Amino acid sequence: MAELTYRDALRSALIEEMDHDRRVVLIGEDIGVYQGTFRVTADLLKRYGPGRVIDTPISELGFVGAAIGMAMLGLRPVVEVMTWNFSLLAMDQIVNNAAKLRYFSGGQVNVPMVIRGPNGAGVQLSAQHSQSLEATYAHFPGLYVVAPATPAEAKGLLRTAIRSDDPVIFLENAALYGMKGEVPDSDFALPFGKAAVARSGRDVTVVAYSRMVFAALTAAEQLAAEGIEAEVINMRCLRPLDAATIVESVSRTHRAVVVQEQWKPFGAAAEIAMRIYEDAFDQLDAPVERVTGADVPMPYARTLEVRAVPHEADIVAAVKKTLGKD
Amino acid sequence: MSAEAKTVQARHRVLGLSDQDVLEMYYYVALARALDERMWVLQRAGKAMFVISGAGHEGCQVAAMWPMDKKLDWFVPYYRSVAACLVKGMTATDMLLGLFARATDPSSGGRQMPGHYGHPRFKILSTSSPVGTQYPHAVGIAYASRLRRTGEVTMVSIGEGGTSQGDWHEALNFAAIHKCPVLLIVENNELAISVPLRKQMAVSSVAVRAAGYGMPGVTADGSDVLECFRVTREAYDRAKRGEGPTLIEFAVPRLGSHSSDDQQERYRSREELEQVRKRDPLLTFRAYLERVGLLTQGTLQDMTDRVRREIDLSTDEADRAPLPQPDTATRHVFYEGE
Numbered sequence: 328m329a330e331l332t333y334r335d336a337l338r339s340a341l342i343e344e345m346d347h348d349r350r351v352v353l354i355g356e357d358i359g360v361y362q363g364t365f366r367v368t369a370d371l372l373k374r375y376g377p378g379r380v381i382d383t384p385i386s387e388l389g390f391v392g393a394a395i396g397m398a399m400l401g402l403r404p405v406v407e408v409m410t411w412n413f414s415l416l417a418m419d420q421i422v423n424n425a426a427k428l429r430y431f432s433g434g435q436v437n438v439p440m441v442i443r444g445p446n447g448a449g450v451q452l453s454a455q456h457s458q459s460l461e462a463t464y465a466h467f468p469g470l471y472v473v474a475p476a477t478p479a480e481a482k483g484l485l486r487t488a489i490r491s492d493d494p495v496i497f498l499e500n501a502a503l504y505g506m507k508g509e510v511p512d513s514d515f516a517l518p519f520g521k522a523a524v525a526r527s528g529r530d531v532t533v534v535a536y537s538r539m540v541f542a543a544l545t546a547a548e549q550l551a552a553e554g555i556e557a558e559v560i561n562m563r564c565l566r567p568l569d570a571a572t573i574v575e576s577v578s579r580t581h582r583a584v585v586v587q588e589q590w591k592p593f594g595a596a597a598e599i600a601m602r603i604y605e606d607a608f609d610q611l612d613a614p615v616e617r618v619t620g621a622d623v624p625m626p627y628a629r630t631l632e633v634r635a636v637p638h639e640a641d642i643v644a645a646v647k648k649t650l651g652k653d
Numbered sequence: 654m655s656a657e658a659k660t661v662q663a664r665h666r667v668l669g670l671s672d673q674d675v676l677e678m679y680y681y682v683a684l685a686r687a688l689d690e691r692m693w694v695l696q697r698a699g700k701a702m703f704v705i706s707g708a709g710h711e712g713c714q715v716a717a718m719w720p721m722d723k724k725l726d727w728f729v730p731y732y733r734s735v736a737a738c739l740v741k742g743m744t745a746t747d748m749l750l751g752l753f754a755r756a757t758d759p760s761s762g763g764r765q766m767p768g769h770y771g772h773p774r775f776k777i778l779s780t781s782s783p784v785g786t787q788y789p790h791a792v793g794i795a796y797a798s799r800l801r802r803t804g805e806v807t808m809v810s811i812g813e814g815g816t817s818q819g820d821w822h823e824a825l826n827f828a829a830i831h832k833c834p835v836l837l838i839v840e841n842n843e844l845a846i847s848v849p850l851r852k853q854m855a856v857s858s859v860a861v862r863a864a865g866y867g868m869p870g871v872t873a874d875g876s877d878v879l880e881c882f883r884v885t886r887e888a889y890d891r892a893k894r895g896e897g898p899t900l901i902e903f904a905v906p907r908l909g910s911h912s913s914d915d916q917q918e919r920y921r922s923r924e925e926l927e928q929v930r931k932r933d934p935l936l937t938f939r940a941y942l943e944r945v946g947l948l949t950q951g952t953l954q955d956m957t958d959r960v961r962r963e964i965d966l967s968t969d970e971a972d973r974a975p976l977p978q979p980d981t982a983t984r985h986v987f988y989e990g991e
């Protein structure tokens with residue numbers, strides 16, 4: 328075990344995979360000389376040279392498309408997007424191409440690529456730098472969607488992503504890059520589609536992923552002081568979605584709150600809540616509650632922004648509602 | 654007056670610019686620079702989250718805006734267009750209201766990040782953060798003007814890095830096909846954050862690409878303010894005559910870091926920064942005006958005082974403006990009626 332930041336955990340996965348497999352290449356804006364906007368690729372240009380660490384023009388559509396071509400020919404490109412918001416410029420390549428090449432080739436063509444970068448809100452970055460795109464990408468068959476919360480998950484899931492033979496949407500979070508945690512030393516990988524119980528509890532199940540796991544844990548702490556024991560589930564992956572872990576928890580707690588940073592309509596929480604209804608309706612003592620961002624493009628002014636993102640207090644209130652204590 | 658002074662003086666006069674014009678142009682370059690410096694001070698003091706500046710780009714911006722009709726024509730800026738927006742009519746206060754994200758910020762009411770300038774009264778269309786997206790918008794605006802026969806010309810600006818986007822190329826193609834009355838400006842500072850020109854494109858100048866779309870392309874030295882004026886006015890006259898778009902590239906120095914989130918010392922050497930400072934349009938333009946006897950120590954001091962007063966007053970005024978009310982957070986997503 329070593330204590331690493333989320334950033335260094337990602338970086339160490341890149342280094343180990345690049346050392347172990349010459350087919351792994353990195354592509355993105357300002358990842359070489361600049362070492363990445365969030366320093367995930369620090370020093371990698373020096374280590375691997377410009378052939379494998381490619382500083383691109385500002386052309387998301389172009390370099391994501393080129394990465395697909397490289398992947399089809401057997402390279403394993405890891406594309407960095409400065410923020411997931413800019414992946415929208417490459418949407419056609421991701422959705423119409425990366426996600427469909429295997430299917431349209433009748434299973435013959437592999438597209439082993441990872442697209443990674445920060446997703447979700449930061450502080451005062453406004454709407455075009457703050458969107459949470461997990462549900463958007465998880466909607467499309469053919470894409471894995473991964474959202475690690477801890478440094479160990481960042482490393483273990485990135486390794487699995489790089490070794491995957493299908494495209495992976497790898498969602499990091501700007502607020503987490505500096506966070507430290509224990510990371511196993513060995514060649515360790517985490518499987519996709521396996522959630523973790525981040526805190527055990529008997530009264531209510533709180534489902535979250537990425538940064539919202541920590542909001543849920545803080546809320547659980549506050550609730551514990553009032554004698555309410557919340558179980559917090561860290562999803563790690565949205566596609567595939569580990570419904571079994573949620574259902575098992577809900578069948579003990581009989582109540583559920585789902586937390587997401589995204590807008591409420593058509594978000595990940597809607598899908599998760601519906602899976603609970605489908606598989607554990609009989610177990611529920613109360614309707615599933617959702618905690619989400621406000622239904623508005625993220626404003627820049629701090630006075631407005633605080634109204635638009637979900638807070639611990641919202642989770643606490645939602646939990647109490649499921650317990651009839653509001 | 655020396656013989657040399659007479660020949661250089663002839664330069665702005667030959668272009669049809671009065672002494673008053675060039676002094677006023679210099680005032681805008683100086684105002685934009687002072688505003689820029691103030692924004693960084695305010696950011697460092699914790700009064701603003703984010704600054705992105707136009708330092709080094711002011712000369713070409715003021716020159717390019719000069720032939721435009723401030724009332725009639727449209728401007729679609731990018732985040733470095735501080736000086737151009739000032740000439741078009743925005744005030745330093747308007748811009749600081751955006752920096753502080755106040756409710757009365759004319760660009761977005763505190764919704765968008767600073768540096769994304771817009772103003773309904775001055776026909777400045779707000780920009781968006783993903784680079785390149787403003788180019789097709791500008792071309793569409795110009796198309797609409799042509800269709801309505803309003804005589805409006807549109808000017809749009811971008812950095813050379815943004816020209817790698819499909820939006821940029823598709824906009825040029827559309828503009829040329831439809832002979833849209835649009836001035837397509839590229840402010841080439843040879844850096845996109847840390848990425849140098851040679852990693853951005855294999856051509857040595859953006860302007861040569863114009864040929865591929867069937868329009869003229871020109872490059873001007875952004876430190877030569879009068880030359881920037883000359884090429885833009887020519888393009889402006891072409892647009893007015895219905896002859897379509899022109900691609901104009903200004904070679905400019907980027908004097909500061911990309912933004913307040915960046916430290917350029919990480920990827921630029923001290924020698925490079927020294928070289929770049931020699932191209933500062935504030936200095937080159939000042940030198941011209943001194944050479945032709947229009948700026949003396951006294952008039953320069955007056956100008957500096959005038960700029961300082963304006964920036965101080967604007968800072969106070971913007972600082973006093975109220976923040977957006979929290980309960981307005983979800984407004985303006987859809988039309989709310991008059």
Ligand SMILES: Cc1ncc(C[n+]2csc(CCOP(=O)(O)OP(=O)(O)O)c2C)c(N)n1
Pocket residue numbers: 356385387409413416733782783784811812813814815816840842844845846907911
């Ligand atoms: C689509 C998109 N990708 C990436 C970015 C991040 N970004 C912001 S400014 C910038 C560099 C732009 O360089 P350039 O166009 O040359 O203009 P300059 O800033 O040098 O004036 C980048 C990469 C962005 N805003 N939009």
